Amino acid sequence: MLTTNEIRTTFLEYFAGKGHQIVPSSSLVPRNDPTLLFTNAGMVQFKNVFTGQETRPYSRATTAQKVVRAGGKHNDLDNVGYTARHHTFFEMMGNFSFGDYFKPEAIELAWTLVTKNFGLPKDKLLVTVFSEDEDAAGLWRSIAGLDDSRIIRIPTSDNFWRMGDTGPCGPCSEIFFDHGPDVPGGPPGSPDEDGDRFVEIWNLVFMQYFEDPPGVRSPLPRPSIDTGLGLERFAAIMQGKRDNYDTDTFVALTQASADLTHQSVDGPFKASHRVVADHLRSTAFLIADGVLPSKDGRGYVLRRIMRRAMRHLHMMGTREPVFYKLLPVLIQQMGQAYPELVQGEALIRETMRGEEERFKAMLDRGLGLLAEETDKLTPGAALPGDVAFRLYDTFGFPLDLTQDALRGSGHPVDVEGFDAAMTVQRERARASWVGSGDTALETVWFEARDKFGASEFLGYSTEQADGEVQAVVVGNGFVKEAPVGAEVAVLLNQTPFYGESGGQAGDTGTLTANGLRIAVTDTQKKAGDLIVHYGTVTEGTLRPGQAVTATVDHDRRSAIRAHHSATHLLHEALRRKLGTHVAQKGSLNTPDRLRFDVSQPRPITAEELAEVEAEVNRLIRENSQVLTRSMTPEEAVAEGAMALFGEKYGDEVRVVSMGGADGNKSAWSIELCGGTHVNRTGDIGQFRITAENGVSAGVRRIEAVAGKAAETLSLANEQRLNQMAAMMKVSVADAPERLALLLEERRTMERQISQLQRQLAAGNAASAGVEDVGGVRLASRNVGDTAPRELKGLAETILKQGNADVVVLISTAGDKGSVVAAVAPETVEKVDAVALVRAASVAMGGKGGGGRRDMAQAGGPNAGAADAALTAVREALAGAA
Incomplete structure (x- = not known):
């Protein structure tokens, strides 16, 4: 007996031997079809190839495609677990021809594989064709040797495939397996076709027309082939089963569920084990493909699937989270064919456990409310929509979970009432947002x-x-x-x-x-x-x-991701170095830099910044995986995650962990964050702090660069250093010592120049003579480019010579006026130095100065008014005297 894994391998290798490229399964989240919630067929990833919008380096392909049908028009959720062949997740095997071979080759390839390689008896097989497709009927007769009694013509759209209202289309041909007359059901096209006797195993689509507008078809210049074989159905046939859940993969999963719950596989909870097994597969694969449980879109469908499985586990007696414990069995069964399960095991496990913990916390109360409300109903009466909405809004029960819980009770749910309650809530939320004080949105x-x-x-x-x-x-x-x-x-x-x-x-x-x-x-x-x-x-x-x-823009996004992830590491490094008082007060992550504001009462020293920078770079070199989980804000904070300043969090948050292998409390950094991040810390590249300064009382701002921006900065700094070393005619290694020597020489020369300037200025001021103003001896002079800081010492020197009662000096260095006034002790009672410098300052366009009565200084922007300033001093002195 072939296992499911062996069947998959045989199929792919058969077509690879016929010149087909084995193409890995695409994501369950379709990237090339916005009309689809999930990938629901094998041809989805090739849609643009069939329409001519994309070309591939091959014209033949074969795949094992992951498929989910649990939302939109393809929704099998309600039937899963209660029928033999309904699943939310299944695998679609297929072979494709993009303008290469057509009907004859497609039929021959399919018939040979099924009858020779897989060995199914020919007398157990029959086919359907579109009623107008005589070509296909003739080929089945000539290639497979089928007579007309086993070639059933179907006149309906069931056997004519369309990509949409317009676009490529064509007739279909299906292969059916006959389980025998002892199984109820009739052949396809008959009134009893829904029975279990005849099971469709393979659908061949002959894409030969282009329809545009609807109803008007023209032949395609390059007819193509699209086929699909349901692996689970085919495995059941190959393993002699009539029920997909009796195949090896599902037997392993349902037995694991039975072992975990201590409930017999074939006992009263048979359907529950099947629900758990099916939903385990869709849950794990959706999370592996980047979907996390949420209240909207794909995340909401995932949550419905997860919580439906969790409710069935609860029905079987589990009271602690156990769903995630089944994951190793699934990985053992399917991990080799789909390595994304192995790579994403930690994320899948933590997401499953966290979701079940949240659901368990409310499940008993929700089921209690449901029991109370159903007890009030008369037989056959519908559960009121507002009650169903309360279960959804308060206890996290999706509508279909409530419907599933009522299965067999005879009580439907008032869906219209549920929708009306949902609309009222949305209106209330909108009004609350507008009046919340936030920026009014359009x-x-x-x-x-x-x-x-x-x-x-x-x-x-x-x-x-x-x-x-x-x-x-x-x-x-x-x-x-x-x-x-x-x-x-x-x-x-x-x-x-x-x-x-x-x-x-x-x-x-x-x-x-x-x-x-x-x-x-x-x-x-x-x-x-x-x-x-x-x-x-x-x-x-x-x-x-x-x-x-x-x-x-990939390069720009990558640069932003590097800066954002570096910000998380920087935040934690600061907290570990400076203390837990450090909290984020604002941030900016752009392609070329990051800016990070934190609560910190004092400047961060250069030594501290160097240690923080080194620690961030150490974490980057560690190259640990960056893990993301979904949970409530309260649970995230309880695990040590830091909420970000200014962020508004809903019922669900993304928790980003860095610097640890398993994404739990042992992680080095754990933060609530909805942004995009690198896959591993090593992807950041490198990290450099460029500035630190204060922005307000108790808040410091750090600016830094990461990734390519850090490389650019390092290169620029290296080039500058090389240029400076070349200018000093020394090696880069000797540049610091040479620069220190040059600076010391400069300081020595500046001191010498300053001393000479003072001597010259003092001599010039003294030689200018002293004038009598109102009985006060005044020595005043414009000392030109003398540095303003020298004026006070010069004035004191001249005053000590005893030839003047008041000394006023003005410097015009830097095209600005600077004035100093010094008054002898015996003259202070009559003359105020502050009044004199204020008069000079006003004359030079300034606003006054300050100091003591015996020594004051001031300035003004207009150095050209120095003489006028001296005149203003004389006038002020005359008035004071």
Whole structure:
């Protein structure tokens, strides 16, 4: 018996031997189709290849594609665990031809693999074709040897595939396995086709037309092939089972659930074990692909899946978090084929455990409320919508979890009432935001939020993705189109662009489509959780409804990430060096620098800064993984995470851990942060502090650079040092000693010059003679470029000679006027030096000066008015005398 892993390997190796490129599974979060919540088919990653928008270096491909169907039009969640073949997560095997081979080769490849390589009996197989596709019917007869009784013609759209209302399309052909007459059910196309006797195992799509407009088809110049074989269904057939949950992978998972809960696999909780096994797979793979539980979008679907599994575990008697304990079994089963499970094990485990801890805290109370309310209902009556909403809003019960809990009770849920209560809450939240005292946000974005919901941010795991244009704003209003040159604000349903928040600058980049290009110059958050792209239409005409490829400027994002992650390390290094009083008071992370404000009562010394810088660089060299988890703010703070200044946190927060291997309390840095970060601390490169200064009482500001910006600074400093060494004609190693010698020589020369200037000035002042002003002997002089700091000493020297009662000197050094007045002790009673310098200052355009009655100084910007200042001194002295 082939295991599921062996079947997957056999399939891929078979097509690889037929010239097909084995292409790894794409992410469960589709990057090239904004209409999809999750990747729901194998062809999704090749969509642009089929439409001609993208080319690959190969024309044949084969994949094992991860698929989730738990939201949107492909939603199997309600049936999972209660049927034989419904799953939220499954694998779609496929082979693809991009204009290479067509129907004959596709049918031959499929038939050979199924009957020869896998050895299924030919008499157990039958096929369907589109009723108008005689080519396919003839090929099945000639290649497979099937007679018309085993080639069923289906006239409906079930056997005609379309990518959309317009675009590539073509007929299908399906291979079915017959379990035998003892199993209820009829062949495809019959009234009993929903039975279990005939099981579809493979669908071959013959992409041969292009439809545009709807209903009008033209032949494709290069017909292509898209196939899909459901691995779980095929494994059941290969292992002689009629139920997917009886295959080896699911048996291992359901048995692990039974061992954990001490409930029999086939007992009264059989369906619960199956729910747990299926949901474990979708949970782990979604988290591995960057989805975290939240209240919106993909994160909300993940939370629904997780909490549904957790409720079933609770039903089986578990009272502590246990869901995450099943992860090693899943990794053992699927980790080799999908290494992202191994790489993301720590994040997956912690996310699962944290979500179950939160859910467990409210589950008993929520189920208690549900029991109280259902006891009040008459048989068959619906649970009121406001009660279902209270379970959602207060206890975190998604609507479908409440519906699942009521399964078999005969009580549906008033969904319309639930939706009405949700609308009331949104209106209340909007009114609360507007009146909260924050910056008033544009009404237009609240309208967009109400209409479209929150933007889905994909930028934690990718820098390029397709999005659908939901709204275009020019000025202060929505527009139906924006031509070339228009300055626009664009809202997408999903985007990799980060909207400025938490100190991290918004992304720049491009939005493109065929004939359309928007240069995005900034990205901002509006109305709480809308991500709005600001830019200019440089090509084409932008309209709502268009699909565009959003591409973030990679180099700029990488530089921002390096600075943001370095800020986290800097914060913790400061706290460990200076004390826990250090708290963030503001930050800025841009491509070329970081700015970080912290509470700190005194300047940080150069030695302390050097130690902090060295510690950050040590953590960078450690190259530890940067881990992200989702939890409540309270739980995060309880684990030691630091909340950031000025941030507003909702029910869910991202917790970023650095400097530790497992992302828990042993991590070196743990912070609440919604920004983007490097994958490993080594990705920061290097870190350099460039400045430290005060910005307000008790707040110090550190400026620094990281990554490429730090490299640029280091190179520039090295070049400057080399230039200085060359100018001094010494080696770089000898430059400090040579510079110190030159500075000492300069100080010696300055002292000598100062002494000569004083002697010269004193001699000039003395030789100027002394004049009598109102009976007071005045010695005054403009001493030219003499340094202002020398004036006081000169005045005291002249006054000590005893030839004058008052000395007034003015310097015009630096094109500014500086004045000093000195008054002999016996003259102080009659003359005030302060009054004299103030008079001189006013004459030179100043505003007065200060000092004592016997010695004062002042200045003014107009050095050319020095003589007028001396005249003003004489007049003031005459008045005082």
